[in-house]
Amino acid sequence: MPELNLVQAINQGLQQALEKDPKAMILGEDVGLNGGVFRVTEGLQKQFGKERVVDTPLAELGIVGTSVGLALYGMHPVCEIQFDGFLPSVMDQVICHMGRMRNRTKGRNSLPMVLRAPHGGLIHAPEHHSEAPEAYFTHTTGIKVVIPSTPEDAKGLIIAAINDPDPVVYFEPKRIYRVAKGEVPAKYYETPIGKARLAREGTDVTIIAWGAMVHTCLAAAEKLDADGISAEVLDLRTLSPLDLPAILASVEKTGRALIAHEAPNTGSWAAEISSLIHERAMLKLQAPVQRVGSWDIRQPLFKLERYYIPDADRVVNAAKKVLSF
Amino acid sequence: MPLKTVHEAKTQRLEILDPEGKVDAALRPSISKEKLLDIYRKMVEIRAFDDKAFKLQRQGRLGTYPQIFGQEATQIVPALCLEARDWLVPTYRGQGAYYARGMKLRQSLLYWGGDDRGARFDDNLNNLIFAVPVGSHMTQAAGLAWGAKVSKHDAVTLCYLGDGASSKGDFHEAMTFAGVLKLGLIMLIENNQYAISVPRAQQCAAETFAQKADGYGAFGIQVDGNDALALYKAVSEAVARGRKGEGPTVIEAVTYRLGHHTTADDATRYRSQAEVDEWKKRDPVVRLRKLLLAENALTEDSDKKLHAEAEVMVQAEVAAYEATPEPNPLDMFANNYAVAPWNLIEQRAEFEEILKDKQSRNEVFELPPVEGRFP
Numbered sequence: 213m214p215e216l217n218l219v220q221a222i223n224q225g226l227q228q229a230l231e232k233d234p235k236a237m238i239l240g241e242d243v244g245l246n247g248g249v250f251r252v253t254e255g256l257q258k259q260f261g262k263e264r265v266v267d268t269p270l271a272e273l274g275i276v277g278t279s280v281g282l283a284l285y286g287m288h289p290v291c292e293i294q295f296d297g298f299l300p301s302v303m304d305q306v307i308c309h310m311g312r313m314r315n316r317t318k319g320r321n322s323l324p325m326v327l328r329a330p331h332g333g334l335i336h337a338p339e340h341h342s343e344a345p346e347a348y349f350t351h352t353t354g355i356k357v358v359i360p361s362t363p364e365d366a367k368g369l370i371i372a373a374i375n376d377p378d379p380v381v382y383f384e385p386k387r388i389y390r391v392a393k394g395e396v397p398a399k400y401y402e403t404p405i406g407k408a409r410l411a412r413e414g415t416d417v418t419i420i421a422w423g424a425m426v427h428t429c430l431a432a433a434e435k436l437d438a439d440g441i442s443a444e445v446l447d448l449r450t451l452s453p454l455d456l457p458a459i460l461a462s463v464e465k466t467g468r469a470l471i472a473h474e475a476p477n478t479g480s481w482a483a484e485i486s487s488l489i490h491e492r493a494m495l496k497l498q499a500p501v502q503r504v505g506s507w508d509i510r511q512p513l514f515k516l517e518r519y520y521i522p523d524a525d526r527v528v529n530a531a532k533k534v535l536s537f
Numbered sequence: 538m539p540l541k542t543v544h545e546a547k548t549q550r551l552e553i554l555d556p557e558g559k560v561d562a563a564l565r566p567s568i569s570k571e572k573l574l575d576i577y578r579k580m581v582e583i584r585a586f587d588d589k590a591f592k593l594q595r596q597g598r599l600g601t602y603p604q605i606f607g608q609e610a611t612q613i614v615p616a617l618c619l620e621a622r623d624w625l626v627p628t629y630r631g632q633g634a635y636y637a638r639g640m641k642l643r644q645s646l647l648y649w650g651g652d653d654r655g656a657r658f659d660d661n662l663n664n665l666i667f668a669v670p671v672g673s674h675m676t677q678a679a680g681l682a683w684g685a686k687v688s689k690h691d692a693v694t695l696c697y698l699g700d701g702a703s704s705k706g707d708f709h710e711a712m713t714f715a716g717v718l719k720l721g722l723i724m725l726i727e728n729n730q731y732a733i734s735v736p737r738a739q740q741c742a743a744e745t746f747a748q749k750a751d752g753y754g755a756f757g758i759q760v761d762g763n764d765a766l767a768l769y770k771a772v773s774e775a776v777a778r779g780r781k782g783e784g785p786t787v788i789e790a791v792t793y794r795l796g797h798h799t800t801a802d803d804a805t806r807y808r809s810q811a812e813v814d815e816w817k818k819r820d821p822v823v824r825l826r827k828l829l830l831a832e833n834a835l836t837e838d839s840d841k842k843l844h845a846e847a848e849v850m851v852q853a854e855v856a857a858y859e860a861t862p863e864p865n866p867l868d869m870f871a872n873n874y875a876v877a878p879w880n881l882i883e884q885r886a887e888f889e890e891i892l893k894d895k896q897s898r899n900e901v902f903e904l905p906p907v908e909g910r911f912p
Contacts, residue, residue, distance in 0.1 A: 245807050246734035269740050270671060270701030270732045298670050301705075336651065338601050338629075340669040478880065507884045512869040514600060514651035519866040519888070526891070 213395035221363035225370035239266040240292030276305040283325040297340025311354030331383035344474035357451040359383040361426035368403025385423035408455035414444035418469040432527035467498035477505035499537030553766035558827025566770040580609040607795030610821035614768040626678040646858035672702035675711035682720035693721035693779035701732025716753035721779030729794035734807035750787035762790030763821035871909025
């Protein structure tokens with residue numbers, strides 16, 4: 213199998229989806245001629261033309277709103293919002309319409325659309341280019357939220373997202389766009405939405421993570437291993453709907469869990485997962501579940517972002533805290 | 538019944554100083570030699586700074602940086618038409634406008650160097666921190682202009698935006714408020730022909746951006762954005778209208794971004810060198826220089842001296858930027874609230890322990906004193 217990085221894997225998934233699905237189209241700022249600012253859509257306008265890979269005017273809310281309309285008409289739009297920090301302006305469409313259309317119309321209309329956006333920090337980017345806004349989306353009913361951490365899943369999840377009958381928000385961990393490399397099947401395939409991946413087996417503590425943080429946690433697991441602690445790392449891949457059976461199976465095995473993520477803890481998706489574990493597996497727990505997130509402050513500019521987003525040491529410390537309870 | 542015309546509109550374009558340095562005497566605004574020389578000096582200085590900042594980024598001494606190369610006139614001139622009591626609301630490509638309003642260039646270097654202290658402006662400057670999410674500042678600018686009106690001040694607000702930002706709903710909302718409330722708001726559209734890679738023709742189907750004003754009962758005009766005199770006249774007149782309570786103005790300044798969108802961009806992917814060369818012939822700095830030389834406000838020698846002084850000033854700003862000690866990481870907890878709540882107090886204490894641990898393992902070295910208000 214050929215080895216691809218995350219950008220190449222998403223690109224290949226999009227390319228195969230556009231080939232297979234005549235209703236699929238891509239729209240967003242700079243996605244056509246420029247191939248996207250991260251080059252995720254590189255070459256697609258050349259192959260599929262300007263009507264299917266569209267450079268839109270600069271209007272994020274318009275990009276998502278017209279995607280809703282395109283999907284209502286029967287198209288399968290894959291729209292891109294260029295940076296995570298530009299997502300707040302589209303929430304009007306996401307919350308009030310994308311997530312509700314099926315239910316509001318009593319099943320008459322559905323929105324088979326995908327909203328792609330880069331996710332996360334630590335690439336020395338400017339302000340509003342490094343954020344982890346997943347909780348705003350996972351809090352919203354009616355939409356699914358996925359985030360891969362490996363090239364193989366990146367390709368399979370984008371294809372699954374495009375084929376899904378409901379709107380899917382597809383986050384791309386930009387820190388590992390080029391450093392996450394791996395073998396990717398050349399064929400057209402789906403990675404199932406709603407299924408977590410066991411990234412590392414262990415027996416003493418479960419570390420739950422998603423996106424780039426999976427790699428931080430794998431590094432933390434190596435450090436823990438050196439101290440004789442066997443950590444299991446669960447890569448959620450889908451944030452909503454959660455793979456609760458996989459979470460509970462691991463936590464019931466180890467009896468101890470922590471959730472590591474890039475967003476601030478307060479009101480985070482980690483808080484929801486922690487709550488579910490306590491509600492469903494209380495008697496199997498040896499210690500309260502810990503959350504390792506960014507601080508509850510505005511994300512600083514890049515000189516200090518490594519102190520804001522959790523590093524492997526903070527994950528190690530939290531694991532030791534859980535184990536010494 | 539026959540159709541009646543209920544509305545007709547026309548949009549004018551203002552040009553005063555052409556690329557050869559020839560000036561239209563009838564349209565020329567009243568402006569002293571000293572002021573014109575000041576405009577020229579600041580344009581030269583910001584070009585020297587821009588070039589230096591670009592090189593610093595390439596050398597790894599600065600983060601992502603948005604060049605203003607080619608837009609020196611639109612950056613410097615409008616900001617110089619304001620009084621201290623007026624508000625400036627720039628875009629992220631606004632270092633020139635900030636500089637014209639008295640901000641030191643080291644601030645811009647700190648900000649684009651990833652240091653939050655770069656955005657701590659002097660209290661006596663009515664300059665708003667720019668918004669990175671494009672266009673989200675426009676309704677705020679209308680709010681500032683509204684505040685002046687409610688307070689019965691004759692201050693105006695100058696809001697910069699790009700051709701791209703004019704596509705956002707925020708533009709419509711800002712202009713709707715400004716028109717209805719007759720606010721002293723000047724929307725200066727720096728039409729630099731590209732929103733990253735997307736060309737102006739794909740941004741808006743109307744012939745001009747200036748004509749958008751008509752939809753809000755505002756005055757609109759297009760100017761040659763590389764013409765310092767045309768900008769001066771158009772903005773000064775808009776400021777006067779705003780002060781008199783005659784409502785908002787949209788000025789479309791037609792210019793060109795000669796550099797990349799930012800240092801993270803490669804403009805050769807989406808536009809030709811021939812196009813760039815064509816615009817280089819309309820350079821805003823060169824034509825003002827020609828005028829000043831022709832009118833003996835500048836000599837070859839004084840121009841050389843002025844350029845040398847600009848280099849010295851820029852070097853001093855770079856030196857001040859690079860001599861700034863690293864921020865104390867604890868600073869990020871300051872100023873999130875007027876009074877920090879319990880969770881921040883707890884988390885800061887936890888982070889202080891983490892820092893001590895990192896120091897004990899030599900991962901973090903000596904830290905400067907903590908800055909900012911906490912709790």
